[in-house]
Amino acid sequence: MTRRKPIATGSDWSFDVLEQYEHAIAELAREYRLDTYPNQIEIITSEQMMDAYASVGMPIGYHHWSFGKQFLSVEQAYRRGQMGLAYELVINSDPCIAYLMEENSLMMQVLVIAHACYGHNSFFKGNYLFRAWTDASAIVDYLDFARKYVAQCEERHGVEAVEQLLDACHALQNYGVDRYKRPSPISAAEEVKRQEEREAYLQTQVNMLWSTIPTPMSERAQEPPLDSENDPLGLHRHGRYPSEPQENLLYFLEKNAPLLEPWQREIVRIVRKLAQYFYPQRQTQVMNEGWATFWHYTLMNRLYDDGLIDEGVMLEFLQSHTSVVTQPGFDSPYFNGINPYALGFAMFSDIQRICQTPTAEDREWFPEIAGSDWLETLHFAMQNFKDESFIQQFLSPKVIRDLKLFSLVDDDRDDSLQVEAIHDDRGYRRIREALCVQYALSAREPNIQVWEADIRGDRSLTLRHVQDRRRPLGQSLFPVLRYLHQLWGFPIRLESVEGGDVVRRYQWPIPEPARESA
Amino acid sequence: MSYFIDRRPNARNKSAVNRQRFLQRYRSHIKRAVEESVNRRSITDMERGEKVSIPTKDISEPSFQHGPGGRRTIVSPGNKEFAEGDRLRRPGGSGGGGSGEGQASNQGEGMDEFVFSLSREEFLDFVFDGLELPHLERKQLRVLEETRPVRAGISREGVPARINIVRSMREAQARRIGMRAPLKRALREAQEALSQEERKDPVLRNPARIDELKAEIARLEKRIEAIPFLDTYDLRYNHLTNQPLPSNQAVMFCVMDVSGSMTQAHKDIAKRFFLLLYLFLERNYEKVELVFVRHHTVAKEVDEEEFFYSRETGGTIVSSALQLVDDIITARYSPEQWNLYVAQASDGDNWDDDSSTCLQLLDESLMRKLQYFTYVEITPHAHQALWEAYDTVRSAYSERFAMQQIVQADDIYPVFRELFRQRTQS
Numbered sequence: 002m003t004r005r006k007p008i009a010t011g012s013d014w015s016f017d018v019l020e021q022y023e024h025a026i027a028e029l030a031r032e033y034r035l036d037t038y039p040n041q042i043e044i045i046t047s048e049q050m051m052d053a054y055a056s057v058g059m060p061i062g063y064h065h066w067s068f069g070k071q072f073l074s075v076e077q078a079y080r081r082g083q084m085g086l087a088y089e090l091v092i093n094s095d096p097c098i099a100y101l102m103e104e105n106s107l108m109m110q111v112l113v114i115a116h117a118c119y120g121h122n123s124f125f126k127g128n129y130l131f132r133a134w135t136d137a138s139a140i141v142d143y144l145d146f147a148r149k150y151v152a153q154c155e156e157r158h159g160v161e162a163v164e165q166l167l168d169a170c171h172a173l174q175n176y177g178v179d180r181y182k183r184p185s186p187i188s189a190a191e192e193v194k195r196q197e198e199r200e201a202y203l204q205t206q207v208n209m210l211w212s213t214i215p216t217p218m219s220e221r222a223q224e225p226p227l228d229s230e231n232d233p234l235g236l237h238r239h240g241r242y243p244s245e246p247q248e249n250l251l252y253f254l255e256k257n258a259p260l261l262e263p264w265q266r267e268i269v270r271i272v273r274k275l276a277q278y279f280y281p282q283r284q285t286q287v288m289n290e291g292w293a294t295f296w297h298y299t300l301m302n303r304l305y306d307d308g309l310i311d312e313g314v315m316l317e318f319l320q321s322h323t324s325v326v327t328q329p330g331f332d333s334p335y336f337n338g339i340n341p342y343a344l345g346f347a348m349f350s351d352i353q354r355i356c357q358t359p360t361a362e363d364r365e366w367f368p369e370i371a372g373s374d375w376l377e378t379l380h381f382a383m384q385n386f387k388d389e390s391f392i393q394q395f396l397s398p399k400v401i402r403d404l405k406l407f408s409l410v411d412d413d414r415d416d417s418l419q420v421e422a423i424h425d426d427r428g429y430r431r432i433r434e435a436l437c438v439q440y441a442l443s444a445r446e447p448n449i450q451v452w453e454a455d456i457r458g459d460r461s462l463t464l465r466h467v468q469d470r471r472r473p474l475g476q477s478l479f480p481v482l483r484y485l486h487q488l489w490g491f492p493i494r495l496e497s498v499e500g501g502d503v504v505r506r507y508q509w510p511i512p513e514p515a516r517e518s519a
Numbered sequence: 520m521s522y523f524i525d526r527r528p529n530a531r532n533k534s535a536v537n538r539q540r541f542l543q544r545y546r547s548h549i550k551r552a553v554e555e556s557v558n559r560r561s562i563t564d565m566e567r568g569e570k571v572s573i574p575t576k577d578i579s580e581p582s583f584q585h586g587p588g589g590r591r592t593i594v595s596p597g598n599k600e601f602a603e604g605d606r607l608r609r610p611g612g613s614g615g616g617g618s619g620e621g622q623a624s625n626q627g628e629g630m631d632e633f634v635f636s637l638s639r640e641e642f643l644d645f646v647f648d649g650l651e652l653p654h655l656e657r658k659q660l661r662v663l664e665e666t667r668p669v670r671a672g673i674s675r676e677g678v679p680a681r682i683n684i685v686r687s688m689r690e691a692q693a694r695r696i697g698m699r700a701p702l703k704r705a706l707r708e709a710q711e712a713l714s715q716e717e718r719k720d721p722v723l724r725n726p727a728r729i730d731e732l733k734a735e736i737a738r739l740e741k742r743i744e745a746i747p748f749l750d751t752y753d754l755r756y757n758h759l760t761n762q763p764l765p766s767n768q769a770v771m772f773c774v775m776d777v778s779g780s781m782t783q784a785h786k787d788i789a790k791r792f793f794l795l796l797y798l799f800l801e802r803n804y805e806k807v808e809l810v811f812v813r814h815h816t817v818a819k820e821v822d823e824e825e826f827f828y829s830r831e832t833g834g835t836i837v838s839s840a841l842q843l844v845d846d847i848i849t850a851r852y853s854p855e856q857w858n859l860y861v862a863q864a865s866d867g868d869n870w871d872d873d874s875s876t877c878l879q880l881l882d883e884s885l886m887r888k889l890q891y892f893t894y895v896e897i898t899p900h901a902h903q904a905l906w907e908a909y910d911t912v913r914s915a916y917s918e919r920f921a922m923q924q925i926v927q928a929d930d931i932y933p934v935f936r937e938l939f940r941q942r943t944q945s
């Protein structure tokens with residue numbers, strides 16, 4: 002290969018130079034079949050980056066104090082020098098918006114273009130979760146719609162009322178997704194158009210559901226249930242409502258909460274839709290970062306091989322890349338959990354290695370991919386998995402050995418911790434299994450579903466927490482129940498169930514005698 | 520397909536609204552922190568923002584989470600010496616497995632204080648929150664010395680520099696439409712008549728009529744052409760008039776007793792009080808001048824350095840200072856042009872017969888000119904004659920006279936707040 006002249010050297014950049022690098026990277030990306038949305042690359046200042054941070058990466062967002070809190074903490078950390086700002090921020094939209102900070106050196110800008118505009122961007126476009134759950138072309142419009150709608154509500158109903166409602170919705174935003182249903186894509190135009198119809202329709206539906214007059218528990222118990230002779234149509238025999246447990250709490254509240262005003266339902270919907278947009282990101286952190294890191298590494302090396310960057314830039318790059326993929330050990334003062342960049346990069350690089358130079362071990366563990374076309378296999382892995390299944394499928398003994406992973410069992414009935422598995426023949430599968438569970442959303446967040454809405458009785462809402470391995474709910478559940486109560490308007494009960502038995506019950510409002518004893 | 524956009528010139532502070540929302544929501548927390556900090560920090564420090572911390576639990580956003588307990592498996596990197604089946608002591612005693620989960624320790628109990636910075640402006644806003652400037656009545660100048668040009672609509676005459684282009688063009692367009700309309704109508708009629716005439720059978724045509732119509736059309740077109748695009752008649756000018764400016768300047772007299780009984784600690788307390796008042800006035804007036812008057816048995820106008828730090832001994836005659844203030848007002852600060860404030864600090868000592876003189880001086884001369892008079896007495900002891908005398912003044916001018924006792928530095932801020940508390944309109 003003929004080495005070309007470097008496009009630029011040193012650490013200063015200009016728009017002209019960046020455009021040339023962008024072209025060069027785009028060319029290479031085509032060679033590697035990285036399919037991306039068009040890139041919209043925006044150069045911003047560090048203050049603007051802090052703003053972007055505070056709005057959790059949404060280019061436009063509605064106003065809420067929690068974003069202000071986010072902003073203040075970022076600002077504080079940045080000023081004290083505790084934290085450098087990320088060099089880039091990328092938004093899953095079409096065109097894919099990437100923010101580059103003006104302070105970045107030339108190397109950093111090129112790295113970020115490779116990382117965000119080709120790595121993350123192709124992941125957003127290719128990964129099945131993003132394809133199923135998000136509509137990149139609609140998100141910016143939808144955010145704009147949401148912002149305007151919330152602002153309108155603030156004008157009409159007061160900032161405080163809207164803030165209260167958003168607080169309550171935010172507390173439940175991890176419970177705003179139907180995991181097993183393909184959601185309808187969001188579209189701002191559609192939303193506005195359907196909004197009025199929906200408001201009217203929703204209200205009639207809710208009214209029908211709640212048209213029975215509530216009777217207190219005590220009275221109801223005295224009435225014997227009507228037998229089939231007196232109630233041949235079965236009007237008084239009724240099953241649970243909803244007949245199936247509902248995992249999408251926000252959806253259930255939006256459709257069924259008896260007292261919410263139509264505009265309040267809309268806001269619940271907005272929070273739910275935005276939660277849905279972020280749902281894939283929560284499940285693909287390792288893959289997404291790993292994929293982007295793998296490609297910036299590969300692309301930067303190609304640029305160097307082709308002579309488009311010189312040794313100085315390359316050395317600077319290697320230094321920066323190394324610190325990104327560092328994984329401190331569990332006993333290091335810098336340890337802060339598993340570094341998704343490190344794990345993801347190690348895994349994707351390892352897949353490439355398995356394809357290109359498989360060992361006997363690889364042939365035994367990965368008969369399908371050992372020796373196959375690496376690019377094909379890498380794309381397949383990127384497109385069809387999430388962190389949980391990606392680890393389950395592709396975590397190789399070599400990566401486990403390299404990272405020296407080990408698994409510990411922490412059981413509150415045992416006064417010591419036990420090492421369950423380490424990086425040896427007996428341990429590989431167990432570690433893989435445990436790590437896979439660690440990344441499963443279902444294990445990270447408590448499994449809580451709507452069990453019953455007592456529509457004929459006291460209108461209380463009962464939730465069920467399916468407890469896993471005796472792991473109880475944390476203390477934060479009471480404030481959440483309070484928020485639920487605000488949304489639902491009637492008492493909230495929560496039962497923790499393990500192995501078919503109810504092991505613990507919670508209630509809000511806390512019943513009087515309990516409050517006295519507390 | 521990629522394109523670059525330079526967003527740097529765009530507005531910063533996209534988060535300003537959210538930031539304000541946050542400050543609003545945690546007002547009471549922030550206020551408490553600000554109050555503590557005012558008491559703690561040296562008053563010369565008032566010119567900077569403040570770091571405020573709020574307990575994290577008060578501002579947490581709750582969500583369903585796993586609590587400690589139960590059985591969990593944690594995968595961590597960096598094994599060095601563990602072998603399968605090893606049993607380890609739980610780190611940090613009872614709590615179930617905090618170390619393994621990076622996420623939990625990020626937001627969990629590791630940080631129990633949420634710390635952020637207020638800017639200077641925000642800080643002072645909180646300091647002066649709910650305070651009212653005593654009698655902020657803008658002095659109207661009788662002799663209109665200072666004026667300010669203000670917009671006063673549109674006029675037909677003016678200098679070219681003040682031409683209002685939009686209005687002028689609008690007038691011109693209206694005029695053009697208005698003047699053309701009858702001509703255009705006549706032109707249209709003439710053209711119709713001409714084409715009617717021309718469509719007639721050649722035999723029936725009237726050449727004279729055609730010529731006449733053509734001439735008419737030419738004449739009308741010329742007239743339409745001749746209507747000017749812009750006429751001097753159209754020109755409109757922004758009209759400015761000079762408005763007398765309400766006085767926006769204040770002078771603050773700092774009066775302090777520097778007799779032997781005032782220790783440096785007393786002076787420091789007094790200094791803080793003066794500075795609070797100064798900052799307060801500075802926020803409300805464009806221009807605030809300071810006059811320092813110190814006194815023992817005689818009063819003297821001094822500069823700031825000497826005011827606070829030079830030592831004097833001797834007895835105390837308060838009226839000497841009041842008299843000097845009165846003289847300075849007469850000489851330099853006409854009450855018509857200046858908002859006058861007096862802040863006096865003393866330990867309450869006074870020459871026995873002097874207090875009644877003070878009373879007389881205040882009542883007959885000073886209080887009529889002043890916007891406000893504040894008096895702080897820095898003493899843990901019982902009040903003396905001066906306090907009694909001032910009390911009389913207070914009952915006479917309750918709206919414009921305030922006095923408080925300060926025992927130690929911590930009291931300053933509450934006392935200051937008390938002095939300038941917003942009075943609810945009855």
